[in-house]
Amino acid sequence: MADANKGQPDIDPSDEKLVKDIAALARIEIEPGEVQMYASQMRAILDYFEDLKQIDLSGIDPTVQIHPLGLTLEPDEIEPGLPVNAALNISLRRRGNLLCVPRIVNPEEEADAGA
Amino acid sequence: MHSDLAYKTIHELWDLMNNGLLDPQDILESCRENNALWEPEIHAFREHYFSDVNVKASLQFLPSGFLGGIPFAHKDNISAKGFGTYCCSKILDGYVPPYDAHATELLLAAGGLMIGRSNMDEFGMGSSTEFSAFGPTRNPWDTSKVPGGSSGGSAAAVASGQAVFATGTDTGGSVRQPAAFCNLVGLRPTYGRVSRYGLVAFASSLDQIGPICRDVHDCALVFSIIAGHDPRDSTSNPTLLPDLLETLDDGIEDLTVGFLVDDLGDAVDAEIREKMDEWVGFFSVKSKGVLPIDLGSLKYALSGYYIIAPSEASSNLARFDGIRYGPTIETDDLGELYKTTRAGGFGPEVKRRIMIGTFALSSGYYDAYYLRAQKIRTRLKAKFDEAFKEVDIIICPTSPEPPFPLASKVDDPLKMYASDYYVIPQALAGVPALSIPGGFTKNGLPIGLQITGRAFDEATILRAGKAFEREHDYISKRPKPPADKGGEN
Numbered sequence: 105m106a107d108a109n110k111g112q113p114d115i116d117p118s119d120e121k122l123v124k125d126i127a128a129l130a131r132i133e134i135e136p137g138e139v140q141m142y143a144s145q146m147r148a149i150l151d152y153f154e155d156l157k158q159i160d161l162s163g164i165d166p167t168v169q170i171h172p173l174g175l176t177l178e179p180d181e182i183e184p185g186l187p188v189n190a191a192l193n194i195s196l197r198r199r200g201n202l203l204c205v206p207r208i209v210n211p212e213e214e215a216d217a218g219a
Numbered sequence: 220m221h222s223d224l225a226y227k228t229i230h231e232l233w234d235l236m237n238n239g240l241l242d243p244q245d246i247l248e249s250c251r252e253n254n255a256l257w258e259p260e261i262h263a264f265r266e267h268y269f270s271d272v273n274v275k276a277s278l279q280f281l282p283s284g285f286l287g288g289i290p291f292a293h294k295d296n297i298s299a300k301g302f303g304t305y306c307c308s309k310i311l312d313g314y315v316p317p318y319d320a321h322a323t324e325l326l327l328a329a330g331g332l333m334i335g336r337s338n339m340d341e342f343g344m345g346s347s348t349e350f351s352a353f354g355p356t357r358n359p360w361d362t363s364k365v366p367g368g369s370s371g372g373s374a375a376a377v378a379s380g381q382a383v384f385a386t387g388t389d390t391g392g393s394v395r396q397p398a399a400f401c402n403l404v405g406l407r408p409t410y411g412r413v414s415r416y417g418l419v420a421f422a423s424s425l426d427q428i429g430p431i432c433r434d435v436h437d438c439a440l441v442f443s444i445i446a447g448h449d450p451r452d453s454t455s456n457p458t459l460l461p462d463l464l465e466t467l468d469d470g471i472e473d474l475t476v477g478f479l480v481d482d483l484g485d486a487v488d489a490e491i492r493e494k495m496d497e498w499v500g501f502f503s504v505k506s507k508g509v510l511p512i513d514l515g516s517l518k519y520a521l522s523g524y525y526i527i528a529p530s531e532a533s534s535n536l537a538r539f540d541g542i543r544y545g546p547t548i549e550t551d552d553l554g555e556l557y558k559t560t561r562a563g564g565f566g567p568e569v570k571r572r573i574m575i576g577t578f579a580l581s582s583g584y585y586d587a588y589y590l591r592a593q594k595i596r597t598r599l600k601a602k603f604d605e606a607f608k609e610v611d612i613i614i615c616p617t618s619p620e621p622p623f624p625l626a627s628k629v630d631d632p633l634k635m636y637a638s639d640y641y642v643i644p645q646a647l648a649g650v651p652a653l654s655i656p657g658g659f660t661k662n663g664l665p666i667g668l669q670i671t672g673r674a675f676d677e678a679t680i681l682r683a684g685k686a687f688e689r690e691h692d693y694i695s696k697r698p699k700p701p702a703d704k705g706g707e708n
Binding site: 122123126127128129130132133134135142145146148149150152153155156157159161164165166167168169170171173176178179186190191194196205206207208209210 | 314519549555562
């Protein structure tokens with residue numbers, strides 16, 4: 105595995121654009137008035153992390169499982185699912201026996217898929 | 220007087236009930252009285268059921284089990300069938316799970332009476348319970364101070380006698396630090412001991428459910444109830460749990476005790492340093508011997524944690540998208556729906572951590588942050604392994620400072636994160652740690668002593684805790700009820 109320090113781009117966490125980009129990746133709307141606050145807080149946090157680069161970690165593997173159990177599988181057995189009414193009762197919106205969710209396919213995409 | 224009963228331990232109440240001297244209804248009444256007195260001052264619960272039919276319904280099944288109608292506060296991120304489980308987040312407002320978490324099943328099967336969902340930092344992200352979307356909790360010992368976090372509501376509920384014990388969850392100290400701030404006993408079990416089935420995930424490789432109790436005996440008892448292998452959690456460990464109560468009173472003459480040498484300097488409160496010296500003195504007399512233990516810089520561990528936990532959180536919390544859970548802010552565009560729902564549903568600390576995690580996992584930064592942090596974790600685990608070749612337990616403070624004032628850190632994330640110096644290493648290494656009452660400051664604020672053990676060896680830290688508790692009567696101290704404070708607060 106490549107060493108952590110190799111080929112890292114210089115980052116400037118104070119860059120407000122970076123915060124906006126990260127927020128977009130994280131699917132969180134940031135109000136214009138909040139950008140500066142998050143930019144300065146993230147800058148401080150990332151600066152704190154800079155110390156990590158001083159440690160020699162060559163030859164150390166990253167942790168995957170802290171107490172390795174290997175791959176554990178559940179028995180392949182049919183179990184009763186959630187009763188319909190129990191599922192409907194926890195839904196904030198329903199129509200008849202259906203759970204209602206917002207539209208997740210845009211009409212144009214739907215048309216494209218059908219074409 | 221009723222209100223005193225709720226300050227008794229589970230085993231004391233159990234003795235009274237077994238001898239026919241007490242009805243479980245009396246314990247509930249006691250908690251109810253304390254609730255009326257304390258709750259308006261401290262806000263330990265997001266919601267409680269003291270005046271609700273749910274309590275009456277639950278009581279129909281009681282008392283049959285081991286906990287025999289003992290009221291407990293259940294942290295708001297542990298699923299309970301038919302009860303709101305919001306993680307104290309607006310994004311889960313209205314969410315009522317259709318199933319019980321493994322820990323909930325076991326506590327209810329043992330006869331435990333869930334009397335409320337305790338307040339917490341949203342999704343467990345915080346060290347003061349100020350990041351709850353439902354308002355902060357205050358520390359019963361001094362209501363101008365925080366109760367710790369993220370399980371601050373759980374600790375405050377027990378400290379104020381509204382519950383006899385509580386559940387907490389510990390991702391990076393969230394059971395131990397509130398227990399320390401409220402003069403209680405809190406256990407972070409070995410990773411894998413308690414099933415995470417039904418626990419709303421924050422950082423899956425770190426999250427563990429643990430008890431918050433009045434004394435070590437109760438802690439061993441509740442832990443014994445919730446621990447055990449559960450095939451529904453692929454990280455649940457099948458290692459058998461010994462009979463913890465059998466060895467609890469065995470003393471510590473056979474143990475070698477390590478005391479943590481840290482690099483925190485002035486970041487640690489002087490009174491806590493003094494206490495640490497006292498604790499080392501106690502263990503040097505009572506145990507086989509004491510040795511200094513160096514785990515490397517605690518600052519590196521803190522950095523590692525604050526990369527790994529937010530990274531996992533950014534992934535785990537991606538499911539809260541406005542489609543599947545909670546309220547939705549609808550827009551014409553799906554991308555906008557995600558963004559506006561998440562912006563309105565998550566509080567500032569959760570947003571901050573999701574963004575840090577997203578950054579650390581993003582292309583170009585992964586190696587420098589996430590991968591490096593996971594190597595730090597391996598290194599820390601190795602340091603613990605080395606230390607445990609020489610010593611049986613390691614002692615240190617639970618927190619570098621006593622309970623701090625509300626609003627003193629909410630706008631400064633790094634200051635808040637620094638509260639976690641002593642509780643992060645155990646979480647990263649997956650080893651068990653116990654916080655027990657270790658004394659008080661000159662101003663009467665609780666100080667926690669932390670005892671860390673080998674993986675799967677909760678028995679030894681519990682008996683060490685019991686040995687200390689037996690000779691230091693801190694657990695019998697109680698915070699003054701609001702009416703007695705005479706304008707102090």
